[in-house]
Amino acid sequence: MYRKIPFIFLTFALLLAACAPAAAPSPAPTTLPATATPAPTQAPTVAPTQPAPVIEAPTQNLTDGCIAEGQFDPGMDYFPQKAQIEYAAGLSIEYHNSYKVVTVKTPWPGANESMEYALVQCGAPKPEGFLEEQIIEVPAKTIITMSTTYLPALDELGLLDRLVGVDDITYVNNPTVLKMAEEGKLASIGYGSGVNVEKVLELAPSLVMTYGSGAPEYDAHPVLLQVGQKVVVNAEWMDTTPLGRAEWLKFIAVFFNKEAEAEAIFAQIEQDYQKLTTLTASVSQKPTVFTGSAYQGTWYMPGGQSFAAAFLRDAGAEYLWSDDTSTGSLPLSIEAVFEKAKDADYWLNVGFVGSLDDLKSMDARYADFAAFQKGNIWNNDAKTSPSGGNDYYESAVLHPERILADLVFIFHPDLLPDHQPVYYRQVK
Amino acid sequence: MSRWLFPLLALLLLLAFGFSLAFGSVSIPFEQVMRILLGGTPEKAAWADILFKFRLPKALTAVLVGAALSASGLQMQTLFRNPLADPYILGVSSGASLGVALVILGLGSGETALTFVSGFGTFGNFTLALAASLGAASVLGVVLLLARRVQNTLTLLVTGLMFGYLASAVVSLLIYFSQPERVQVFSLWTTGSFSGVTWPQMTVFAPAALLGLGIALAMVKPLNVLLLGDDYARSLGLNVRRARAWIIVSASLLAGVSTAFCGPIWFVGVAVPHVARSLLKTANHRVLLPASLLMGATFALLADLIAQLPGSQRVLPLNVVMSLFGVPVILSIILRQKQLRQL
Numbered sequence: 001m002y003r004k005i006p007f008i009f010l011t012f013a014l015l016l017a018a019c020a021p022a023a024a025p026s027p028a029p030t031t032l033p034a035t036a037t038p039a040p041t042q043a044p045t046v047a048p049t050q051p052a053p054v055i056e057a058p059t060q061n062l063t064d065g066c067i068a069e070g071q072f073d074p075g076m077d078y079f080p081q082k083a084q085i086e087y088a089a090g091l092s093i094e095y096h097n098s099y100k101v102v103t104v105k106t107p108w109p110g111a112n113e114s115m116e117y118a119l120v121q122c123g124a125p126k127p128e129g130f131l132e133e134q135i136i137e138v139p140a141k142t143i144i145t146m147s148t149t150y151l152p153a154l155d156e157l158g159l160l161d162r163l164v165g166v167d168d169i170t171y172v173n174n175p176t177v178l179k180m181a182e183e184g185k186l187a188s189i190g191y192g193s194g195v196n197v198e199k200v201l202e203l204a205p206s207l208v209m210t211y212g213s214g215a216p217e218y219d220a221h222p223v224l225l226q227v228g229q230k231v232v233v234n235a236e237w238m239d240t241t242p243l244g245r246a247e248w249l250k251f252i253a254v255f256f257n258k259e260a261e262a263e264a265i266f267a268q269i270e271q272d273y274q275k276l277t278t279l280t281a282s283v284s285q286k287p288t289v290f291t292g293s294a295y296q297g298t299w300y301m302p303g304g305q306s307f308a309a310a311f312l313r314d315a316g317a318e319y320l321w322s323d324d325t326s327t328g329s330l331p332l333s334i335e336a337v338f339e340k341a342k343d344a345d346y347w348l349n350v351g352f353v354g355s356l357d358d359l360k361s362m363d364a365r366y367a368d369f370a371a372f373q374k375g376n377i378w379n380n381d382a383k384t385s386p387s388g389g390n391d392y393y394e395s396a397v398l399h400p401e402r403i404l405a406d407l408v409f410i411f412h413p414d415l416l417p418d419h420q421p422v423y424y425r426q427v428k
Numbered sequence: 429m430s431r432w433l434f435p436l437l438a439l440l441l442l443l444a445f446g447f448s449l450a451f452g453s454v455s456i457p458f459e460q461v462m463r464i465l466l467g468g469t470p471e472k473a474a475w476a477d478i479l480f481k482f483r484l485p486k487a488l489t490a491v492l493v494g495a496a497l498s499a500s501g502l503q504m505q506t507l508f509r510n511p512l513a514d515p516y517i518l519g520v521s522s523g524a525s526l527g528v529a530l531v532i533l534g535l536g537s538g539e540t541a542l543t544f545v546s547g548f549g550t551f552g553n554f555t556l557a558l559a560a561s562l563g564a565a566s567v568l569g570v571v572l573l574l575a576r577r578v579q580n581t582l583t584l585l586v587t588g589l590m591f592g593y594l595a596s597a598v599v600s601l602l603i604y605f606s607q608p609e610r611v612q613v614f615s616l617w618t619t620g621s622f623s624g625v626t627w628p629q630m631t632v633f634a635p636a637a638l639l640g641l642g643i644a645l646a647m648v649k650p651l652n653v654l655l656l657g658d659d660y661a662r663s664l665g666l667n668v669r670r671a672r673a674w675i676i677v678s679a680s681l682l683a684g685v686s687t688a689f690c691g692p693i694w695f696v697g698v699a700v701p702h703v704a705r706s707l708l709k710t711a712n713h714r715v716l717l718p719a720s721l722l723m724g725a726t727f728a729l730l731a732d733l734i735a736q737l738p739g740s741q742r743v744l745p746l747n748v749v750m751s752l753f754g755v756p757v758i759l760s761i762i763l764r765q766k767q768l769r770q771l
Contacts, residue, residue: 194604296616296691297486297623298743334623335482336453336741342474364626365481 061257063139067098067123074098078121081260087270088247090235093254098124100138102254107233108214109328115233119254136207136230139257144189144200146210146220148172148389149236152398153252157261164203165189167210171389178385195220197227207255209234240327241310242400243273249398272401273314276408279415280316287345287411289317290371293353294334294363301330301337308349311400315407316415320344338365346411347371348424349380356427375428378410382425392423433708437722441491444729448487451738454478482623485630489622490732491725492637493690494700496682498724499644501697502704502717503679506651507672508585515683515697517585518676519567519592524687525618526595527563528556532614533602556617557629557688564684567591568676575673581658584672619745620691622732629689636685643678644717651675651713693728695750699758700724706762727754 061081078098085091094101104115118130119138126135144165145151151174154160160176165187172178180186187203189196193216200208208224208231216222224231232255236248246269253262289312292300302308304324312319320340324330341347347369353359356377360367371377380403383391396403402422409419450461456478460470464479500515508517516522571588578584603611625633650671653661658668686693704720705711735749 191606294623295613296619297621297746298616330741331743332741333453333736333743335478338478338482339454339472339474342477363624364628365477368477368481 061139061259062121063257065122065139067121069123072098072124078124079257079259081257081263083250083254083259083262085247085250087241087243088236088239088250089241089244090238091248091251093250096127099127100254102251104233104235104251106238107235108212109238111212111214117232121257133225133228133230136232136255138255140206140255142203142205142207143255144187144203144205144208146189146191146195146208147234148174148394149397150209150234150252151177152395153249153262156265156398157249157253157256157258159256159258162256164205165199167191167195170387171385173383173385173389173391173394192218192220193223195223197223197229200224200229201227206230207232209252209255211235211237236397240305240307242307242314242404243270245307246398246400269399269401273404276401276404277314280314280408280412283316283412283415286316286318288320288341288343289346289348289411290320290337290341290344291348293351293359293366294337297334299332299334299337301332303327303330311403311407312348315404315411317346317407317411334365338368341369341371343370345371345374345376347377348410350377350427351379352381353379353427359427375426377427378424379427380423382421382423396423433719434722437719437726441722441726441729444726444733445487445491448490448729448733449479449483451733452478452483452736453738453741453743455739481627485625485627486622486732487729488630489625489633489690490728492634493622493686493693494696494724494726494728495721496637496640496686496724497693497697497728498700498704498720499641499717500679500682500686502701502713502720503644503647503651503675504697505701506654506713507675507679508581509655510585511702512698513585514694515679515686516592516692518571518588518680519590519595520564520680520683521687521692522592522595522599523563523565523567524560524684525563525599525692527559527561528617529599529602529614530563531555531559532617533606533610557632560688561684563595564680564687567595568680568684571680572673572676575676576669581672617691618747620693620747622690622728622746623743625689633685633689637682640678640681640685641721643674644682647671647675647678648713648717651717652711655711692747693750694747695754696724696727696731699754700727703758703761 057076059080061079079095082095083093090105092103099118099120102117107115118127118135120126120135122137142162142164146167148171155174168188169181187199189199210220212219212233221231221233236245239245249266250262253259301321303326304322305327309319309322366372380392381390405419406421406424409416409421456475464470464476470476497515504513504517574587575584650666653664653666662668700723701720704716704723708715708719731750734753735744735746
């Protein structure tokens with residue numbers, strides 16, 4: 001008589017299974033080897049020996065090559081040019097004579113542990129107390145990047161000649177990188193846990209730089225670590241201030257001993273950014289702003305302490321959800337957004353939308369927003385490559401001052417009358 | 429029982445409908461709701477818009493989808509004489525998912541895709557609805573074609589399942605090769621929602637759903653006869669193949685149109701027919717079908733009401749709420765019945 005019960009339970013099991021295809025688990029390893037397996041690509045510790053014995057302490061970091069054989073002096077500071085971290089909350093760099101310890105404090109949301117890397121000057125002995133997989137020899141000779149956001153830093157540090165592969169060239173904007181790909185100098189290795197391991201092993205880069213989600217079935221680094229590939233997790237996207245994110249430029253630079261260049265580039269970015277915030281500090285009228293659009297009834301709004309909110313605050317606008325205390329995004333109901341933002345002055349980052357008509361065809365109710373009626377809708381897709389790569393998520397990560405200038409121009413055109421928006425486009 | 433049941437079910441539906449108009453993320457005082465509904469001007473102009481442009485179409489969508497999926501599920505359970513059958517058993521939802529996945533994940537790269545997408549308003553609900561409908565319709569077409577040739581209903585079920593697997597495999601492949609951001613958009617689609625249907629879309633959605641429901645109601649008699657088994661139905665003079673084809677058309681139209689506009693909505697389609705059967709203690713579709721319609725609509729409204737977390741600005745994914753809150757309620761109803769009927 002309770003014959004249906006097993007059926008019902010089975011139904012739910014089926015439903016659960018059916019609901020989960022998005023999570024299609026690929027057979028990814030869940031545990032990492034404690035010590036790295038024999039790395040097949042670990043040989044050239046000592047580069048072609050150049051005589052010219054180094055006697056006095058170096059005044060510059062070695063951006064190319066190693067300490068000559070037999071010349072290592074444990075008492076000598078091999079990194080006279082050091083990076084100072086001021087804004088990047090998730091990053092710290094500690095210098096020792098012949099190695100530097102780089103800590104990524106929160107590699108992904110909710111991470112319990114930080115990630116530490118010991119960057120050893122080539123030609124110096126390995127420091128103790130680190131696992132083999134944490135030890136990376138610098139300056140790195142070659143690199144594969146798994147996010148477009150690392151490319152502008154490599155470009156401006158003059159390191160693109162060391163780039164041997166990217167995750168997917170489709171979404172890249174950087175003209176030099178595109179040209180390299182065209183000339184067949186770059187490999188595409190794919191995303192996440194689906195990364196093409198054989199290709200990586202064949203290229204044998206000194207370093208693969210990627211990001212993590214914390215779920216081993218999605219992430220690339222567990223797969224690469226398992227085959228003994230040196231891989232570092234960049235968590236620039238976890239930083240919640242524009243300057244903080246840009247400062248991760250230094251994270252990339254330390255792997256190439258390019259601290260001096262990174263410091264100079266960042267100092268300029270910081271100065272330009274601060275100049276703009278001084279401009280907006282005294283504005284009396286702050287226009288009200290909201291961002292995003294709804295999808296399946298949910299409107300993802302950046303949290304009040306998020307990266308996006310920081311930009312709006314610095315640009316002299318009043319973000320309608322600035323009271324919120326979260327750094328992620330808020331899943332709001334569309335009617336809640338409508339009530340609060342109906343009369344707002346500006347609407348930014350509407351998503352994949354070409355025109356106001358597009359926006360209206362997505363959801364007719366969008367036309368009821370005052371910002372829509374006033375035509376005050378701006379999208380961050382002005383610099384999108386033909387294949388869909390948006391430079392807002394590439395070069396702008398390193399150059400928040402350019403985004404801020406666009407935003408100041410949008411909200412307070414009188415402050416920057418001659419500015420030509422770079423990343424932003426008015427939706428018409 | 430059934431004499432009282434229908435007025436009661438209708439009353440519950442009406443109440444649930446009223447609740448979903450009165451409660452939502454934005455708190456609107458009850459007398460203001462009444463004033464707006466009676467044509468007055470509320471204190472805040474936005475409230476009238478919220479009621480007419482957001483809550484009313486959402487509630488109507490919930491009613492239609494709840495009814496559609498319950499009817500569709502009931503038809504499938506009877507047709508295949510299988511209590512586990514759901515509206516999506518013939519692969520309709522997998523077909524729809526494939527259509528949507530192709531738009532979100534497949535067309536993502538390349539210049540042509542971009543122009544296609546920006547021309548139609550990317551991820552605009554109409555584009556997705558169209559893609560989902562095409563996907564569902566192509567699976568349905570194949571199944572119907574088979575239904576005309578295949579004698580055995582079980583064979584049909586198995587082929588339907590196979591097509592479902594095939595479509596899911598292609599979706600998984602697309603996911604595997606896509607950027608995480610796009611996969612996220614796609615997985616959002618699979619959470620289901622009644623909020624995406626606006627009035628312009630309602631003009632397509634409602635007629636299609638009503639047409640499917642109309643066919644379903646017209647097929648009540650053949651459904652009753654089919655309960656006796658194909659052979660017996662045939663000996664009673666029923667053209668089994670034709671009846672089967674119409675039932676499939678109706679069930680798939682209902683499931684397809686719901687999926688197209690709201691994403692795949694789980695649970696209602698399987699659970700509600702069981703609840704109707706155990707409450708009514710009958711297998712007569714003349715009673716069972718209308719009761720399922722009313723209960724399905726009420727259930728969908730209530731699930732959406734909970735998903736909206738009245739008073740908070742946030743929302744929960746609809747499918748999550750359906751199962752989380754629906755399972756205990758519906759299990760307790762079914763388990764309390766002393767005589768569980770066998771189909």
